[in-house]
Every structure is written in structure tokens, then in C-alpha cells.
Amino acid sequence: MFPFLLTTLLLSFSRALGFDANSKANIAVYWGQSSAGSQESLASYCHSPDIDVVLLSFMHSFPQNVSLDFTSACSQSFSSGLLHCEQIGDDIKTCQTLGKKVMLSLGGSAGSYGFESDSEAVDFATDLWNTFGNGHSSERPFNDAVIDGFDFDIENQKPGGYVALAKSLRGHFASEDKKYYLSASPQCFYPDASVGELLENVDMDFIFIQFYNNACNVDSQFNWNTWSNFVTTTPNRNAKLYLGLPGSSSAAASGYISDPAKIQSVIESIGQGENFGGIMLWDASQSFTNKVGGKSYVSQMKNIVGTNTAGINFEHEANDSGSSLSSQATTSSSSSVLFRTSLSSTSTSGGSVTGSSLLAMVTLKNVALGLLSAVVREGG
Secondary structure, three states: OHHHHHHHHHHHHHHHHOOOOOOOOEEEEEEOOOOOOOOOOHHHHHOOOOOOEEEEEEEEEEOOOOEEOOHHHOOOEOOOOOEOOHHHHHHHHHHHHOOOEEEEEEEEOOOEEOOOOHHHHHHHHHHHHHHHOOOOOOOOOOOOOOOOEEEEEEOOOOOOOHHHHHHHHHHHHOOOOOOOEEEEOOEOOOOOOOOHHHHHHOOOOEEEEEOOOOOOOOOOOOOHHHHHHHHOOOOOOOOEEEEEEEOOOOOOOOOOOOOHHHHHHHHHHHOOOOOEEEEEEEOHHHHHHOEEOOEEHHHHHHHHHHHHHHHOOOEEOOHHHOEEEEEEEEEOOOOOEEEEEEEEEOOOOOOOOOHHHHHHHHHHHHHHHHHHHHHHHOOO
């Protein structure tokens, strides 16, 4: 009962604070390809407290003959052949209400995509904005749902045009008050043959590094430090790096780590790095159905990154409320949690979270994280 109450408390405060792109405890999952053979609805996964970002996979054909593929989750289409996924559109809005970010992933391991010129890529950025962003188009696959950004899962070793595409998308984003995100999903080999140029020239919010199906997997020639050092010398010095893992043994040909303790050890080694953001899993269908130690694999991963955050150097910038908050939590061997906080607050508009209430929520969230992590470590 005690772990359940703590989990409920943590979820409540996480939702109150909303998505934190600067967190070191986020979980991102790809959804749409049903790699386990079957998958739940998008909204079903979003009701889980274990995930923070969902990447809709994939738009696998562009800029000519634009095509989406979400397997059995969407079968209706417009007269042009472009999928018309009304239920997914409704689910996107449900996910966003629950504090999740939903992004559309471009590319994938199979498909016909790429650009002949930068001008073609710039034109396609406008098409993407009008079709999935806050623009206007007669054919919008998700109706009036507006996604939270785009992911570049480019794997065909044709890097041309993506710098122009990403910069043009940033231009569209700048016209809105809503925060939009860009991410890339390179193979762990450095430099990546498909998105290496993109990462060197455009700022990404998240980089989901695929440490699977490669010789640089976690259990092989693990090269996290190469990527961590790389971002400090590029426009991506503020990007959050995610440890990309398969959600089960059948999710990838290699790279699956069945022992949570081994992942815990890896996160203890890399998780306090300035650019660490969390774990990415391929995919939702695999990571939710795979049971390890009586829990889903995704739940195990969320516990691990939660433990990483609960201990030290927790920082949260409350830009939307006009407050600046920093707090530090130190967990002793007896699992007690001591907080040192400082807060400087300016006036806030009606209806926004005040500095003092934000401080209370962040503090209680960290208390819950610390206590929950202690219970998990001690067997609950």
C-alpha cells in the first residue's frame, strides 16, 4: 500500500508541474509499429505514469507520395491516400492532457524518403507545419490535434536536406507561444551517417541514441562518452541525450539488457551528466508486455531513472510562472531526505502557479521520488 500511495503522490505532482524537458528521468517510447505483434491504443499507454514522450512511428515516405504507417491503429484515408486517423487525433489530445509530449517520427528503417535539394526540404517543412502543426490544410491526419514536434529517425544514409528542414521548422515554431520540440535518433556509431550533419548544425531538444543492433551496444563497445563529448562542441550543447534500448529480447537483434541491475549500474555511471535526459525504448508494445521481476520493462526503467533523479542535484526552472527555483536533495544511507532550497519569485498573472506553491510541489515530488526509490531498493 505504501509504494502505491507514493506512486500516486508522485504522479499527481508530476502532472501538476507538467512535462520537464530538462529532467534526467524521462522515458520516451516509440508507438505505432506494433513490433510485439499487437499494441494498445495510444491513449492507453499515455495513462501510464511510466512514460513522458511518445514518438508516433512512422512517416516513412516523403516528400513525394507522403505516407504514414501505424499498422492496424489506423486504416481510413483521404482521397489522396494519406491516412486519416481520427482516433489517434483524439488520443493525442488525451495524451497531452495527461502531460505527455507526442511527436511525429520521420523515417524509420524502411521506406522511401529523402530530399533532392534544400529548397525541397524547406517547402516540405511548410507542409508538415500545415498538416500536423498549428497551420491549415484540407487534409490533416489527426484532425485538429496539434503534435508537439518532430523526430528524425533517418536511417537510409541520405543526410541531404535535413538541416534546411529542421531550421525551417524552427522558424514555424517561433511564431507560436506553444513549445515545440525537435529530436533525432542516431545509431550509436559516431558520427551517424544519416543525421550526423543535422546534429552538427541544428539544435535538437532530445537525441535518442540507438544502443541496439550495433557493435556499440551497452553490453559491447559502449560509447556514451563519445556522444556526451560531441554535444558540447555543437549547437546541441543543451540537448538531452537518451539511452536507447530495446523493450524486450524480440524488439531488436542485439542490445537487449534483461537485468535491471545492469541498467541501474549504467545509469549510475552516466546519469548525473549534464546532458543525460532518460531512457528511450523501442517500442511501447514490447516494453509494456515484457515482464521482468514482476513488473513491465518500461516500469523497471522508470524506477531506475527515478532513482537517478531522487538523489542529488535536482534543478527545476519555473520559467512559465516567472519564478526561479533550485533545490538539492541528499539521500542518506538510511533513506532520509534533506532539502536545501532557494527561491526568488516575481509577480505572476492570475491562474498561474505561484513561486511558493511551485516550491511546495517540487519539494513534495522529490520527497515522493526519494521515498519511493528507497522502498523499491529495500523490497517495498
